[in-house]
Amino acid sequence: MKRKIAAIFAADIAGYSRLVAEDEEETLRRLASYREVIDDFIAKANGRIFNTAGDAVLAEFPSAVDAVRCAIDIQESLRTRNMAYPPSRQMSFRIGITIGDVVERDGDLLGDGVNIAARLEGLAEVGGICVSRAVHEQVANKLSVQFADIGAQEVKNIPTPVHAYMIAMRREDGTYATPQLKKVAKAQPAPNWMWPLVVGVVSVVAIGVCGFLYFTKLETTQLSSTAAAPSPSPAAALSPSPTPAMATKAPMPSPVPTSTPTQTAALTPPPAPTPSPPAASGGKIAVDAVPYIGERQRAYLSNEYSAAGDYKAYALNIAGFNGSALNQPNEEAARNAALDQCQKRADAAQSPRRCELYAVGNKVVYSHGSPPMPPQPWVRHDTMTERPFVSKDFPMLRDQARTRVENIYAPAAKSRSVALGPAGQYFMVLGAASVDETTRRSLESCGAIAGSACMIVAVDDNFVVPIPTLLKPNGFFHAPTNPSIVADARDEVVRKLGDGMGWNAVAVGTAGRPGLGLKAADEQTAVNGALADCVKHDSDCHVIAIGPFTVGPTN
Structure with missing residues (x-):
């Protein structure tokens, strides 16, 4: 065994167990593909992988600069690969990096340096990087990255707090996301004078509970000796037997909707009857009208969401991220939980779009309506232009x-x-x-x-549309309103363009009289036909549209 100082890199997949449970073969296949990317970046940065376990990777680097640069390259590369998958199936890593004294044994590294790197990885955001103060000091003036100081963090099995920093990851538009601070508030110890009071209160409560249990047992024994045990009341018969799982607080909805709504049961006797919450207004959500989401989410809204209780909510944004909350204690809790889940998913993918409530209960509250859509068919396959x-x-x-x-x-x-x-x-x-x-x-x-x-x-x-190459596309061609075409000729242009199949081109002259090249087998033929037709009615003709695009000079 020998000791050395090394930069330790720890990476792990966020939500790996859920991904495996949903589709084991696809997850393992993609993990192997992502590992090839990670291994390649580590090797190029002069790093060495010294341990792996399932989805985790531990590596050492000769310098903190190499380790951080490698981590940033990995996260940016994997973010791009994740764009090929829906949010619920994206495979994102958290990465933690520290500099520490480690022990090398048979190629493996052991010691606090390894443990701290693993704990920093747990503090990192999904798709993010968290580093120790020692790493920050080494790289702050050497790499063009931004940091957020999240202060001293108390982490498992490390006796002293670890001062940590988040690295701001670059968004798709080139700007940097501000890391969410995860500073853990340290509990303040109770003052010394509080302990006698606490002990006294606990003693009184214990005596009271024991007395209550004694007299309750005595009363029960007396009743059983004089009469047969009564049958359970209807309320008791309908109540499920309490179990440890039921006794816990209902969890927040998981990223992938479960097959049945989460339920809870109290361990205390049923409370007095209270008025039922008001019935959901508007009936079921018109699922086909919900924009931006896939068929899987539509099925979820039709089934699990519609069948759930009234205190529920659904949130989405225009980039396709969504969140839901079912069986919440009140409407406000449902609203907040749905928005929070949706925004966390959007932030994890570094989407700049904000989430908004779409429905509360079964009532649609989304204020933007349906997005503008073109007429169908949205795609027309044409062998001449495709x-x-x-x-x-x-x-x-x-x-x-x-x-x-x-x-x-x-x-x-x-x-x-x-x-x-x-x-x-x-x-x-x-x-x-x-x-x-x-x-x-x-x-x-x-x-x-x-x-x-x-x-x-x-x-x-x-x-799937004609893409001009002879001239530069600069807008959409809309014949009924195109100002280059004289007004009394526009309807005729619309009629002649008809179904738009094949290559079509439109030319105009100084008087705005149009010439058309229709249903040609190639772009050049359509352009030649439009110019030839235009010079029959006008002078100084030039092409203004090819296919669905207005066009201009290439330079």
């Missing part, structure tokens, strides 16, 4: 957004789609249950962000 998805050709996006689409959308699981807004807004839904679900959800979220109807541009591995 082609493989290539991120560099995605229209109307800035370079940063196009890179994000390339990194997240292209490798994601099916079913997936991207909806595009008229001013370049976009929204992706990845790993949905079906094409219908992914297109609906991406259009709903994109429409809510854009404030107007969006268009499905890509589904799975293909562009």
Whole structure:
């Protein structure tokens, strides 16, 4: 055995047991894939994995800088991979890092340094990193990262508090999320003069309880000797026998709805009858009208949520995160619990969108209504225009957004789609249950962000609308209101464009008289046809639209 100072890195999956319980094979398969990523980053940062157990990874690094830089790279890489899965199936790690004196034995490391790293990992946010003060001092002036001081933390099996810092993780838009402080309030010891009083009170209570039990037993014995035991009252017959599980406080709803609502039973005798809570107004929620959510959540609302008691609530946000609370003690508790669960899920995925209440009881309280949607069909497959998805050709996006689409959308699981807004807004839904679900959800979220109807541009591995390459797309083409076309010709353009199949192009001249190239087999043919048709009625013709897009010069 030998001693040494090392930077110790500890990582663990948040909610791993739940993920395994829901789908063991898929979870283990994805864990192996994520471990390849983690192992590769650790090796590149000159680290060494010295122990693993299930979903946990312990590694050592020659410096704190290497360890922190590696942890940030891992979290950012895994965050991108998680975008391919719905929130309930995302596999996120917590990471803790410290510098400590450790003992090496047969390649394994032991000692307080290892234990403290594991405790720091438990303090970290989901998808976040927590480091000790020693690590903070080593890296604060060497890496461009932001820290939040969460103070001294009392952690299990470590005799002295551990001063810890959270690392602010970068969001998708390049900004940094502020870590949530987790400072543990240390209980203040009772003053010395309180102890005699406490002992006296406890003694009096104990004497009273013993006396009560004695006389109760005596009375029961006397009754049993003079009469047969009565049959249970109806109330007692309907009450379940108390068990340890029933005696506990009802837990908050889990991220994945359970098959039956959580119930509790009191160990004390039933209280006097009280008025029932008012019946839920509005009947069942119109589940098909709830936006942004998948079919699994709709089934949950139709079944578990609808069948639950009145003190319940459901929250969501436009990015598709949601939260629910069932069988709460009152309406306020239901509201707060649903919002809290939804926001925690959104924050864990670093979503900038805030959660709002959708329903309280069975009454819809969401004030925004339905998002703007285009007419159906949302996707029309056309062999003449459909082609493989290539991120560099995605229209109307800035370079940063196009890179994000390339990194997240292209490798994601099916079913997936991207909806595009008229001013370049976009929204992706990845790993949905079906094409219908992914297109609906991406259009709903994109429409809510854009404030107007969006268009499905890509589904799975293909562009499903004509994507211009000869000219630069710069907006959506809407013939009935396009100002470049003379007003008395717009209705005719709409009629001739018809179903929009194949490649179509529109050109206009100085007088605004339109020329059309319709149902061509390729983009160039449509453009040539539109220009040729335009010069029959106008002069100085130029193309203003190709497919569903308005277009301009490429430079």
